Amino acid sequence: MKNTSNKTQAKQVELPQGFSRESLKTVAVIAILVLAFTNWNAVIAILINAMIFIYGLVGQNFGIALILFTILIRVITWPLNAQQMKGAKAMQDLQTDKDWLAIQKKYAKDREKLAQEQMRLYREKGINPFGSCLPTLIQFPILFALIPSITFAIGSTPLSILKLSRSVYAFQDVAALVPLNSKFLWMDLGLPERTLLFGLSIPVLALIVALTTYVQSKLTMPPSTNPNDQAAATGKMMSIYMPIMLFFFSLNYASGLAVYFITSNILAIAQYAMMGKVDWRNLLPGSQKK
């Protein structure tokens, strides 16, 4: 452990006073987020052009283009996801660390001192307390920019096609490509999906989104035995609320977005499985308590 600490200190020598490597990472993430939100239209344009470029390559099938685009996004954000998993694991391991438990006990009644000691421990062990959520934050602009990108790309109103024409780069012949073919399987990707089953209009895709989101969050949630584990509590909470949130998104927005969510969830499970992080027991009821 001392070696790790020395290594961290050696690297910090080159940084300005008061700045650790981890705090610089945090600043970088905030800078990226600010840059994305102040150039929102440019972010949307990048996503639209990527989708249209793939659409042209795969024989004008927007569904396949969207799935390939999702794979591309997953590949690009692979290092971020890996870092997120690493950060979450480090935070979880810390919960059972004897030094961590000792300071929790020692400074239980002095919150200020406890916070100082926790920060010291983070530094010593080279852990960024935001290490698991910063990579997620970077992905938020991509997720939120996808909604207008898919809406414009498929274009079910004249204004959306006009906006699409302004976002497409000059090298793509948008006049020849529009309107994009939005038919995929039984769906029109430009509209919210409903399937008529037994006389009832069922949002099948939205239900699959909710199910895959739940399964993904359950499978990728690291097991925790500590009842005071904040990260585990947040993860558990998100595994309930995220499927609900994405269900309502899929219910109201173009079904292309639901295709993105489902593909992304399946790929996330695959990525975790490849890294040996999937815990299938989590799907069983009551498995967390064991």
Place this chain on the structure above:
Amino acid sequence: MRKKLVFIAIILLAAVFLSGCTGAIAWPGLAADGQTAYLANTTAVHAIELKSGKELWSFAGDDTGFKLFNTNPSLYVTTPVITEDGLVIILDSGNKHEMFAINPKDINQETNAPAVAWKFTGAEGNWIAPPLIVGNRLFAPNADGNIYVLDMEDGQSLKQAIKVIEPFLNSEGQPGRLWAQPVSDGERIFVTSLDHSVFAIDLETYEIIWHEDLGGAVPGGAALGSDGMLYVGSLAKQLEKFDPLTGEHKPVLDTKGWIWGTPVAEGDNLYFSDVDGYFYSYNIKEEKLNWEPVKPDNAITASPLVQSDNILLATETGSVYSIDSEGKVVLWYDELKDGKAYTTPVSSDGYVLVAYLETDYYLIALNEDGRQAWTFPAQ
């Protein structure tokens, strides 16, 4: 628990806020009958008294039941069509695919809503194009690739659904949607499609007489010129002339940008604009431009409003320009509140009506000299 709720609320708010950063999704539809303006403005169609600018009533469909989650909202943006009998045809561009004929003379005193004379729900795609009424028949193009022919006698009975295009992929690999109002020469109707096609359909047999490809989507409609020929602009940046009998066609003019709005024929002249902001005056007889295209400011999607002594153009910046017969451009109305005008202006009862997006009001009435008479809602 409180922290958790705050966290969830922040995520939900961020999601709703950011996903809503797309701005408006459609521009409004506008029509007027000399006494009342009808504005289809996303959630409802508003009837506005021309003299005062006051709302007489609004119509947002006939389903007034309570909904916990309105997951299938209506979208009213298609230009309303006023029939000779005074009915107003209103189309829902959302996913319910409903078409209503409402009677503005029959207002429910309790709800202040007009009576629904009839309702048609047989289409499978969105309504974007206003229907065309020929005699006692209504021809309604739909995004599902059909033109629905309804009998105006009894309102809603379907005479025919003419399959014009495939809504997803046609033989040329293009998906098609019918977004523009057809035009008729009395024997045929002419229909344009986003799948780059122009069609002629026989009014009696409902058969497709000819079908031609333009190489670019056609979001606007066709115009019949004084020479009896059909003129169509497209995203291929060309104005094409068609023989209405055979469909034989040739490009007559290259434009600088996409032609979006339907050209307007007046005498021997054809007026139209492009999304690069240029306005064209084309002489049909002499087959040449009357003057070099003028560019008032920004993109133009609306058709020009041709009046007796000038032509009015509404641009994306919201400004309205007056152009005389020599091509001289004058700023006629300056929109100062960042509103965007994509809808074709309408002239009625001495007012010029301009519909706006992204500003404090949806509609403005201008006097003949370009001064504001009123706005809706009132400012």
